[in-house]
Amino acid sequence: MRSSVFLAIAVAVAGLTFAGARVAGNDYVFFAGYTVLQFVVLATAWNILGGYCGYVNFGTAAFFALGAYTSVFFHKTYPLPIPVLFAVAAVVSGVVGLGTGYLTLRLRGAFFSIATLALAVVLQTFVVNWSYVGGSRGAYVIRPGDVDVFGFHLEYIQYLFLLMALLAAASVAIARAIERSKLGYGFATIRDDELAAEASGVPTLKLKLVATTLSGALMGMAGAPFPYYIGYVEPASTFGLPYAVNAIAMPLIGGTTTWIGPLVGSILLGTLQQIVTVTISSEVNLLLVGVLLVAFVIVAPKGLVGLVQPLFHKTGRTWTRPSSKSRDSASASAASSPSTKST
């Protein structure tokens, strides 16, 4: 299937989801659905770097919050329509992603992961000390009234839902297009054996930077409408660990090698979380995510997709990669050899 055709189908699915939610006619459907769609974007974005390249980003919350605070900033200075905010947030988060990647991606993967954790705390400290965007007290963002889109009169939450659905469709289409492009094969070589890739002339650093920038930009876009959705933005929760954990858990539970994994993972886990939050409590919901994450990485390393795939035995386009054992042990030995040390 051509990528443009896939994009058209994805947008159609997003439209149908929106229409379905309209038929349900309950505002809660839009609020809950928005959160799930937001996680589709975050999980897909995480997977572009984590699943395709094999570099773990713990800083999803940082990029997400960067998008959210970009919106807060513009809301206070010069209110912009959300589609424009998407673009601005993408640039801001993308640039920060590029910068972090440039500083740390030349080193072993672990350092990049630690640096992304660091990024979240540094940015949070900046926001806490920046009173213009609310500081540690947080900022109120009044949600605008109804809007008219192409002649349709929509409540604002419905408008946000529609935008997030379209963004989700776009990010899944981007992920799928990457998978099938030269870029995707480049990413796969990094994941499978970075040393060999580098030796065969793959510009690994450049590719990793492309992945980090793209992934960061998408995460920032997911955060851009957040202030309008939630109405009150405050650093501790916007930079909170749950975003990072979810963005990692969803692709790993779904399966990291294809675009389907994060999509399945985020829809299942996102919906489950909405149910648990409402019926039990939000702490139990977080515990559930953590336990599922640990259980899946131990028991089902290929995720749900890996569990289901053998049932279909599809060949051809659905391309299964060889076991990652060889590359990881190779990179592990490559990683440990320079760090041999004596005291």
Add this chain to the structure above:
Amino acid sequence: MFESADLLMNALVAGLLLGGFYAAVTAGISISFGILDIVNIAHPAFIIVGSYIAYIVNAHFGLDPILVGILGLPAFYALGALVYQVYYVSFERRGQEALRGLAFFFGLLFITEVVLILVFGVDYRYVSAPYIDMPPISIGFVQLPMRMVVPCVMSLVMLAVLQLFLTRTFLGRAIMAVAQDQLALRLMAADPIKIKRVAFGISIATCAMAGAFLIIIQPVEPSIGRDYIGRVFAICVLGGLGSLPGTLIGAMLLGVVESLTATFYGPSWAPAVAFGLLLLTLAVRPAGLLGR
């Protein structure tokens, strides 16, 4: 600047005391990340568990927190050995430590935090011991609060014991050898997995002590562990991977920089210092990080 000389001196001394404590917090990471190459980002979570155990025992039986830390060593050692066994079987043996192993520790960190919140809530907990409420000793215009001095001295003792163990005993040398060449160790008929399990157990055991020190220095709530992730890795990288003397130097440096920042710019900027320092180290001296 001259009128703030005593302020500066006090900040310096406070930083050094804080640094001594940071060294205890980082010692475990120095072993697991520096020597064994296991990126245990859940380490601070285990420290918080140590703090809460010190809190429970102290609140119920009035035992000294540091004594609780020492008594907790075997339990934490066993916990560490168990975690390593799971890690080895599930990730290291399959060669998946890069992506899934990291996610595993991240999950552990998250689960520990959420469980602590579910059980204890988000209230700050603290311990009581005679030296915590003691008025600070003054030397000239420098104040030495015993609340900081006791953990600092005890952590220096702990570091010294660990260093002696790693360099003077057979097992300690075997642990250092694992870092250098696993295959060679296997050829010497030593089981590298067993040695790594022991080493990881020791690294988690330090959390019992570090947790006790932490709750003496400041009240503890479940999520403060996250502030320490950046600190421990910054110190570990700054001081040179896998070297305990390096860890001590890195810890003292970070303690002083943090203390100066808090004194002259305000405490709300302090959390960013460690991470800033880490990013700076990674960016400016990447070659220095990977050993010599």
